[in-house]
Amino acid sequence: MTAELGHYALILALIMALVQSVLPLIGAHRRDHTLMALAGPAVIGQFVFVSMAFACLMYAYVVSDFSVMNVAANSHSDKPLLYKFTAVWGNHEGSMVLWVWILAVYGLAVTAFGGNLPPVLKSRALAIQGLIGLGFLLFSLGTSNPFMRLDPAPINGNDLNPLLQDPGLAFHPPLLYFGYVGLSMPFAFAIAALIEGRVDPAWARWVRPWTLLAWISLTAGITLGSWWAYYELGWGGFWFWDPVENASFMPWLMATALLHSAIVAEKRDALKSWTVLLAILAFSLSLLGTFLVRSGVLTSVHSFASDPARGAYILGFLILVVGGSLALYAWRAPALKAGGTFKPISRESALLLNNLLLVVGCGTVFVAELYPIVLDAIDGSKVSVGPPFFEKAFAPLMAPLLLVAAAGPMLAWKRADLPGVLQRLSLAFAALVAVIALSYALHGGPIGAAIGLGIAAWLFTGAAVDFFDRIKLFRAPLSETLVRFAGLPRSALGTTLAHMGIAVLVVGAVAGTAWRSETIAVMKPGDHAELAGYTVTLTTIGESKGPNYTAQIAEMRLERDGELRGLMYPEKRFYPVQGTQTTEAAIRTTWFADFYIALGDPDEASGGVGVRLYHNPFVPWIWIGALMLVVGGGLSLSDRRLRVGAPSRRRASAAQPAQAASAGGGP
Amino acid sequence: MKRKHKRLLFVAAGMAALGIAAGLIISAFDENLVFFFSPTELQARETRPDQRIRIGGLVEEGSVSKEADGVTVRFRVTDLTASLQVVYKDLLPDLFREGQGVVAEGKLRADGVFEATEVLAKHDENYMPREVADALRKSGQWKGQAGDAKADAPNVTETAK
Numbered sequence: 001m002t003a004e005l006g007h008y009a010l011i012l013a014l015i016m017a018l019v020q021s022v023l024p025l026i027g028a029h030r031r032d033h034t035l036m037a038l039a040g041p042a043v044i045g046q047f048v049f050v051s052m053a054f055a056c057l058m059y060a061y062v063v064s065d066f067s068v069m070n071v072a073a074n075s076h077s078d079k080p081l082l083y084k085f086t087a088v089w090g091n092h093e094g095s096m097v098l099w100v101w102i103l104a105v106y107g108l109a110v111t112a113f114g115g116n117l118p119p120v121l122k123s124r125a126l127a128i129q130g131l132i133g134l135g136f137l138l139f140s141l142g143t144s145n146p147f148m149r150l151d152p153a154p155i156n157g158n159d160l161n162p163l164l165q166d167p168g169l170a171f172h173p174p175l176l177y178f179g180y181v182g183l184s185m186p187f188a189f190a191i192a193a194l195i196e197g198r199v200d201p202a203w204a205r206w207v208r209p210w211t212l213l214a215w216i217s218l219t220a221g222i223t224l225g226s227w228w229a230y231y232e233l234g235w236g237g238f239w240f241w242d243p244v245e246n247a248s249f250m251p252w253l254m255a256t257a258l259l260h261s262a263i264v265a266e267k268r269d270a271l272k273s274w275t276v277l278l279a280i281l282a283f284s285l286s287l288l289g290t291f292l293v294r295s296g297v298l299t300s301v302h303s304f305a306s307d308p309a310r311g312a313y314i315l316g317f318l319i320l321v322v323g324g325s326l327a328l329y330a331w332r333a334p335a336l337k338a339g340g341t342f343k344p345i346s347r348e349s350a351l352l353l354n355n356l357l358l359v360v361g362c363g364t365v366f367v368a369e370l371y372p373i374v375l376d377a378i379d380g381s382k383v384s385v386g387p388p389f390f391e392k393a394f395a396p397l398m399a400p401l402l403l404v405a406a407a408g409p410m411l412a413w414k415r416a417d418l419p420g421v422l423q424r425l426s427l428a429f430a431a432l433v434a435v436i437a438l439s440y441a442l443h444g445g446p447i448g449a450a451i452g453l454g455i456a457a458w459l460f461t462g463a464a465v466d467f468f469d470r471i472k473l474f475r476a477p478l479s480e481t482l483v484r485f486a487g488l489p490r491s492a493l494g495t496t497l498a499h500m501g502i503a504v505l506v507v508g509a510v511a512g513t514a515w516r517s518e519t520i521a522v523m524k525p526g527d528h529a530e531l532a533g534y535t536v537t538l539t540t541i542g543e544s545k546g547p548n549y550t551a552q553i554a555e556m557r558l559e560r561d562g563e564l565r566g567l568m569y570p571e572k573r574f575y576p577v578q579g580t581q582t583t584e585a586a587i588r589t590t591w592f593a594d595f596y597i598a599l600g601d602p603d604e605a606s607g608g609v610g611v612r613l614y615h616n617p618f619v620p621w622i623w624i625g626a627l628m629l630v631v632g633g634g635l636s637l638s639d640r641r642l643r644v645g646a647p648s649r650r651r652a653s654a655a656q657p658a659q660a661a662s663a664g665g666g667p
Numbered sequence: 668m669k670r671k672h673k674r675l676l677f678v679a680a681g682m683a684a685l686g687i688a689a690g691l692i693i694s695a696f697d698e699n700l701v702f703f704f705s706p707t708e709l710q711a712r713e714t715r716p717d718q719r720i721r722i723g724g725l726v727e728e729g730s731v732s733k734e735a736d737g738v739t740v741r742f743r744v745t746d747l748t749a750s751l752q753v754v755y756k757d758l759l760p761d762l763f764r765e766g767q768g769v770v771a772e773g774k775l776r777a778d779g780v781f782e783a784t785e786v787l788a789k790h791d792e793n794y795m796p797r798e799v800a801d802a803l804r805k806s807g808q809w810k811g812q813a814g815d816a817k818a819d820a821p822n823v824t825e826t827a828k
Contacts, residue, residue: 234761344676356681360688367692382703382801384721385696386772392695397688520757522737581761600758603737610738610758 003068006056007147013049013100014137016042020107020130024123028195036123043111043126046133047104054101057146058088067153070094070146076159076577078548086170087160092310093146095173099290100136102174102181103129106210110185117206124192132184135317143310159577162549168228176221176248180286182214183255186262187283187325190276194328197335199276204266207279209637211262215255216633222248223626234583234598236518236614238622239509241387246369247289250362254282257358260351268348268413269339273329274355276336280329284322285362291318292369343415350408357401364393395448402455402506405499406462409492424469428462449514453507460503467496494636498629505625511618518615520600524608532615534595535559536568541609549573551584554599554609558588570599570611591624593617701772705802706744706751714775722751722781723770724802731765744769744781746802755783763788768800 020042027035057070061084066072074091075084083090089098107129114122140146163169186207193199225248230238239245258278265275291314342348368385375381406428410421436454440447468474470492471484521529523538530536537557544551556568571584585598593616600610703721704712714720727750730743739756742765753771763769763786773783 234758341673344673352677353680356684360684363685364688364692371696380801382721384701384703386699386701386719389695389699392699393688393691396691397684520738583761598758603733605733605735606737608737612758 002056002059002065003147003149006053006060007145009049009052009056010097010137010141010145010147013046013053013104014134014141016046016049017130017133017137020046021127021134022130024130025127028120028124028127031120033119036119039123039126039130040111042130043104043107046130047108050097050101050104053147054088054097057094057097058085061085061088064157066155066157067150068146069148069150072150072154072157074160075157076548077156078577079159079165080547082167082170083160083165086164089173089177090160090164090170093140093144095177096136096140096144097146098174099177099181100133100140102177103133103136103184106181106185107133114206118202121189121192121196121203124195125188128188128191129184132188132321135321139310139313139317143313156577159548159575162573162575162578162580162582163232165548165575166228166232168224168232172221172224172228174221175217175224179214179216179218179221179255180248180251180289182210182217183251183279183283183286185210185214186258186279190279191325191328193276193336194325194332197332199265199272199336201266201269204262204272204275207275208259208262208266211255211258211279211282212633212637215252215259216630216637218248218252218255219626219629219633222252223623223630227623230619231585231587232582234585234612236516236585236596236598236612236616238512238619241368241385241390243369243372244293246365247292250365250369251282251285251289253358253362253365254278254285257355257362258282260354260358264348264351268342270342270348271352271355272339273333273336274352276333277329278355278359280322280325281359284318284325285366287314287318287321291315340414342413345411345418346416347408347411347413350404350411353404354401354408357397357404361394361397361401364397365390368393391448395452399451399455402459402502405502406459406466409463409466409495409499424465425462427465428458431461432458443515446514449510452510452514456503456506456510459506460500463496463499463503467493490639491636494632494634494639496632497635498632501625501628501632503625504621504628508618508621508623508625512616512622516614516616516619519613521611521613522603522606522608523611524606527608529611529613531613532593532595533560534565534615536597536611536613538609538611544571546573548577549575552599552602552609554597554611556586556597558595565595568595568597570597572599572601589620591620594619703770705746706749707746708802709751709775710749716777717774719772719774721770721772722753723768724750726763726765726767726769728765744771751781752779753781753783755786757784757786760786760788 020039023035023042024039027033027038059065060068060071061075062081064071064075064077064084066075070091070093074087074094079087087094089095107126110117110122110126110129117125189203189207193203222245225245226238229240230236258275261271261275261278264271340348368389372383372385375383407421407425410424432454435457436450439453440450443449470488471481473481476484517532519529519531521527523529525538525540528535528537535558537559539555539557541552541554544553551571551573553569553571556570558565558568566588568586568588570586573582573584574580575582583598585596587597588595594614596614596616598612598614600612602609701719701721703723704714706722706724709720709722722744724744724746727743727745730741732741733739734741738758739754740759741752741754743750744753745751753773755771755773767788770787771781771783772785772787773781775781
């Protein structure tokens with residue numbers, strides 16, 4: 001009964017989406033306030049019905065209703081409760097419902113926080129969101145209905161892939177989707193602005209926090225996925241430049257660009273049509289990410305099976321959305337009036353350069369992502385593009401980006417004093433040279449790694465210098481410094497923290513890739529292995545039993561200079577329901593390096609067990625840097641002036657007298 | 668500087684960035700595209716000894732053995748028409764099994780043995796890596812569809828990653 005209820009709710013949500021997308025659009029065109037006002041109830045209705053469907057599906061999982069095919073395929077009665085919940089989105093059908101649900105939440109947010117928005121803009125944006133929802137609901141109901149029944153119902157289910165039964169991956173999809181779908185917000189408003197033919201600072205002020213929110217969840221989601229791959233796949237790597245990873249990385253790059261260009265659009269009323277274009281591209285790449293991962297087009301270390309028929313639908317949808325919005329852009333963008341002017345040396349120019357490099361960098365990833373698919377379609381050749389490609393083609397584009405990132409916040413709007421800024425960057429330059437020399441002297445290359453670390457030092461120092469200048473540390477009495485610190489806008493604090501976070505992350509990624517060391521050994525209890533100055537001794541191998549698996553656990557002593565640094569317990573788990581194994585690596589971190597042990601198969605000949613040891617310098621800094629990005633983004637988001645949905649009329653007119661009429665908007 | 672000149676400057680900067688990116692992509696592609704071959708295709712063609720390639724097929728039943736060091740694994744990969752000897756000095760992935768699909772990346776030695784540096788078998792037991800499915804279809808030994816994953820069988824799992 002629950003499944004039928006959920007199915008029914010999904011159909012009602014489809015009807016609501018139809019109402020939400022068509023009527024307000026007509027209303028906005030005719031300036032008919034009654035029709036426009038229908039968007040509100042439709043949004044609430046859609047939220048209620050999608051929530052109902054989602055709850056029904058969740059209920060079916062929690063009570064292990066195996067007469068529902070989706071549950072039978074992805075769950076098992078012995079599975080821990082947490083993974084019964086997370087299995088809802090651990091599969092294709094359920095994750096589509098999650099997608100639509102998050103979209104409905106964002107729609108609700110527009111109606112809840114958008115009280116100050118001009119009604120025409122608001123109803124058009126809601127209609128665009130309705131159209132996206134319509135597309136996904138049709139997809140869900142037509143090709144991937146999660147409420148399909150199974151008759152006769154099996155006694156028990158097939159279980160969720162054991163690799164996915166992990167806290168890191170349990171929350172990776174919702175965060176990632178929250179980011180993907182969050183980019184529908186700037187997209188919907190970009191389309192609405194194009195229809196209207198006007199982009200003003202009030203528009204940018206609305207779009208910025210939502211982009212930031214989407215960006216924060218994308219960052220967190222990608223990091224969580226990378227962290228999962230690091231400890232669960234047992235390869236000691238954190239990023240494989242794998243097509244599925246790139247699919248989420250491209251929208252992140254584009255969202256980062258959008259985040260920066262929206263600042264210019266808001267503060268300086270410039271780069272408006274460029275910002276609109278970025279909003280369209282960012283969401284298009286989100287859709288592409290969904291399409292690439294869902295269609296089975298990609299072969300990847302992470303990809304599991306999926307169905308080409310669904311891919312055909314999403315491809316059609318993608319062409320419609322991307323092609324349609326780009327055509328609209330080509331038609332309407334010239335109508336957007338150019339705003340504030342600026343000199344080539346200015347913060348606007350620095351942000352534009354940031355955008356240029358991010359978009360071109362995203363382009364290289366895009367080419368590498370699609371080239372194998374296109375080549376396969378043309379002549380059936382199968383190629384893959386590996387990490388060396390990205391080290392050669394992507395990294396050189398990011399180096400100037402990070403150089404500019406240190407200078408950008410120091411440059412004034414409109415026209416900046418270059419010699420002055422260069423002088424302020426002298427300490428950063430010293431750090432750059434010192435770190436390159438030092439790391440080259442200590443490790444002797446690769447030279448690219450030394451340069452990468454130098455650039456990270458430059459960015460970190462530059463961000464720190466800018467921050468200290470702002471609060472006049474050591475230049476003014478401490479009391480003034482404290483007052484200045486308290487008065488610093490949180491968005492400035494967020495920028496500093498996020499830029500430092502990027503620097504920290506780059507150190508982790510560069511050093512972790514260039515200077516990792518590994519060794520493989522077959523060990524019996526009592527055997528030793530050496531790596532990076534550490535000695536590892538296998539003491540015992542034991543068996544243990546989990547709720548739905550059995551495990552082989554080794555106890556390893558980690559010693560350095562004869563001194564015990566810790567006991568490590570790598571595991572090999574066996575899940576009988578699916579007959580698969582997973583590797584649970586043991587990781588001991590000093591915050592400057594990880595010591596990583598993964599257990600392999602038992603070696604029958606010698607009676608030992610295969611062991612893979614890694615020493616990964618600076619890898620923990622990746623997670624620290626990503627955390628700084630997320631916290632920095634959160635700080636910015638909490639800025640009073642940037643609070644979600646605060647296109648306050650009073651502030652807008654106070655800040656931008658010339659724009660008062662349009663910025664204030666409203667009736 | 669006039670507005671027009673400035674715009675020209677920005678356009679020039681954009682073109683320069685695009686040009687550099689295109690140059691980087693082309694030069695990196697030149698060395699870093701990894702082609703995939705089935706054992707049959709590999710017999711028919713020459714590969715440079717230093718060229719990284721991917722091969723794939725099924726792990727031949729009964730072909731997996733370990734060398735005395737306990738780490739180096741030897742197995743044969745077959746597309747049911749031809750087969751290829753593979754050596755791999757590392758731990759096998761969790762889903763590696765005889766009779767199942769596998770993809771290996773590495774180099775073909777002069778003695779015809781494939782020295783793998785990476786072995787991918789990251790799929791559940793019903794899943795066939797796409798390249799492998801296509802290779803088997805080409806050799807006429809397998810009738811399934813590309814990427815056929817028994818999409819309707821209730822054993823298919825996937826991740827949003």
